Amino acid sequence: MYERKTPDHLECGIKVTAKVIGSKWKPCIIDAITRGVHRPGALQREVGLTSRRVIQLQLKELEMHGIVEKQVFPVLPQKVEYHLTPLGQSILDVLNAMNTWGEANRERYSGELEPAS
């Protein structure tokens, strides 16, 4: 586990939220779970472009942050499912706002960046 060398700055709400969903794959994972993909292996195949390990690490953090809940079925072969907690459900509002803005402005950022406005 990596140990931060600088303290977290959580003085404003934005940074709290960023701490929870601000990483390369977490939004994708949360999105996939809401679409009904619950098992780690399936999530990895769904998200693609990244490895099993990466998904595992992100799921673990999401679980620590109370966004997802891990459910272990006592069967073999192993079966595990991750579901959104109520807290996880509540953060969908934020993801939706981000998605809406991004979709509305995608073309501006897709090609090379022009100087702006």
Next chain:
Amino acid sequence: MYERKTPDHLECGIKVTAKVIGSKWKPCIIDAITRGVHRPGALQREVGLTSRRVIQLQLKELEMHGIVEKQVFPVLPQKVEYHLTPLGQSILDVLNAMNTWGEANRERYSGELEPAS
């Protein structure tokens, strides 16, 4: 200027938005500008905790991304102001959503992290 070695993944709106506001200080800077702090030096003092250089770099990126507009006054000593563009105004919805969620759940993430829910 740093040149990325891996391509941007902008296939979903969330990542587009994250590219634009997803950095350590950009949300703070945008927030300060909306509160009426427009000059680089003042922004640096307002945000605190970071250096002049950092603010400069972030402002430059925000300008390239069309979020803020730079206004140079032809006077001496130099005077420069940054203001939000209409596009910048529109992204406030996202920042507000993030802030609301974060404020509502701050206590959960302020101390040490408990295993969750």
Next chain:
DNA sequence: TCGTGTAGGGAAGATTTATTCCCTATTGAA
């Protein structure tokens, strides 16, 4: 027995991002 699937993790390295240090240039005030 060997290869497949499941889920999980340690350790090292690559990549990206943030920060620091030290420069430029200008004007006015001490």
Next chain:
DNA sequence: TTCAATAGGGAATAAATCTTCCCTACACGA
């Protein structure tokens, strides 16, 4: 003349994040 303020940037380094490689363990089927 020297120091403060203004705004800006190059280069190097520190820190954080992401990724890859190689392990564990279990059960089933060929």
